[in-house]
Amino acid sequence: MVKHIVMWKLKEENREENAKIIKERLEALTAVIPEIQHIEVGRNFTDSDMAYDLALYTEFDNRQDLETYQNHPAHRAVAEFVAEVRTARAVADYEK
16 A cells, blocks of 8 residues: 655745635545545645645555556546745655
């Protein structure tokens, strides 16, 4: 099992709306990318400068499925939007 975790800090302008859009678009990927075994997208509620605004947690059967997900056109479209509205990104991938 491969776990893929990503966190983003979003630009101030339209932060709440962009977080909502990102969450909806990421969750919709399960309908078009069968390799996604599990997905969670959560909005941070902690008021801290160290906190990220949005977190993504996904599970895949193996590294190949993660790669398929990352290169899928639907995922790439979401990633392009996120790149336009974020200021920082952190990622961790691991096997369990």
